[in-house]
Amino acid sequence: MTKTKTAPAFIxxxxxxxxxxxxxxxxxxxxxxxxxTAQEAIIDTVPQDNISHSASMQKxxxxxxxxxxxxxxxxxxxxxxxxxxxQTEAQNKILEYQLKKQRSNWLNLLSLSTSYNxxxxxxxxxxxxxxxxxxxxxxxxxxxIGMIVGNGTDIKITRQSQxxxxxxxxxxxxxxxxxxxxxxxQYKANEKLLIIQNQVIDDEQISFMQTExxxxxxxTTLELYNEASKKYNDEIVKGIDLQLQQDxxxxxxxxxxxxxxxxxLK
Numbered sequence: 001m002t003k004t005k006t007a008p009a010f011i012x013x014x015x016x017x018x019x020x021x022x023x024x025x026x027x028x029x030x031x032x033x034x035x036x037t038a039q040e041a042i043i044d045t046v047p048q049d050n051i052s053h054s055a056s057m058q059k060x061x062x063x064x065x066x067x068x069x070x071x072x073x074x075x076x077x078x079x080x081x082x083x084x085x086x087q088t089e090a091q092n093k094i095l096e097y098q099l100k101k102q103r104s105n106w107l108n109l110l111s112l113s114t115s116y117n118x119x120x121x122x123x124x125x126x127x128x129x130x131x132x133x134x135x136x137x138x139x140x141x142x143x144x145i146g147m148i149v150g151n152g153t154d155i156k157i158t159r160q161s162q163x164x165x166x167x168x169x170x171x172x173x174x175x176x177x178x179x180x181x182x183x184x185x186q187y188k189a190n191e192k193l194l195i196i197q198n199q200v201i202d203d204e205q206i207s208f209m210q211t212e213x214x215x216x217x218x219x220t221t222l223e224l225y226n227e228a229s230k231k232y233n234d235e236i237v238k239g240i241d242l243q244l245q246q247d248x249x250x251x252x253x254x255x256x257x258x259x260x261x262x263x264x265l266k
Contacts, residue, residue: 074264075180075181075184075257075264078258079256080173080176080177081258082257085169085172085173088165088172091165092169095158095162095165096162102154180256183252183253183256186245186249187249190242194243197235198239200235204231204232204235208229211224211225212225212228
């Protein structure tokens with residue numbers, strides 16, 4: 001009769017289970033640790049410039065609407081204080097004075113006259129045919145009706161001219177306000193676009209420098225090098241164009257408000 005030896009098999013099973021439990025307790029393998037470290041490294045390699053740029057953009061884009069409204073109102077007030085608008089106020093004043101003058105002109109059309117009757121009112125004793133003339137003083141007023149009516153027409157013409165002038169003044173104020181707000185909003189938009197564009201230029205510069213280094217080492221083709229160079233130059237041109245638009249908008253704003261934009265924004 002043959003006896004089966006089961007003890008060694010049982011011992012081997014216990015050893016295997018122990019090994020598995022030890023491996024589980026030790027945690028992930030070296031490859032898994034390396035993978036996690038690589039992910040952390042990718043996060044850590046985000047340029048600090050990008051992080052600070054995002055923060056600055058958040059701050060810039062999140063500027064209070066009330067602040068922008070206050071600045072816009074100030075710019076409009078400065079623009080309405082310039083000679084272009086003040087001339088319309090002076091014109092309205094001229095028409096107002098002209099109307100007052102025409103209203104009092106009718107007094108110049110009136111003429112007063114008086115005469116004195118120097119005949120004696122004393123009765124003569126021997127004469128019964130003495131004529132008595134009454135009254136002793138004569139007064140007269142001459143009123144040229146046609147000229148007075150014509151002056152009334154002149155007053156109506158002046159009033160209509162006032163209405164037209166006031167309407168033109170209001171339209172000019174609206175036009176100046178719209179122009180100032182349009183230019184300022186475009187100026188602020190270009191300011192934000194310039195920040196983004198400068199970041200794009202920096203990114204393209206880094207990409208171009210990397211491609212240039214690879215080209216020197218012979219690990220990339222001339223075609224890829226030229227493509228990277230073209231992208232970099234194109235973004236530079238876009239930045240120059242945005243800066244030009246920004247400068248021209250600033251010049252136009254300063255013309256409208258009559259002072260430097262930096263002083264106006266203080």
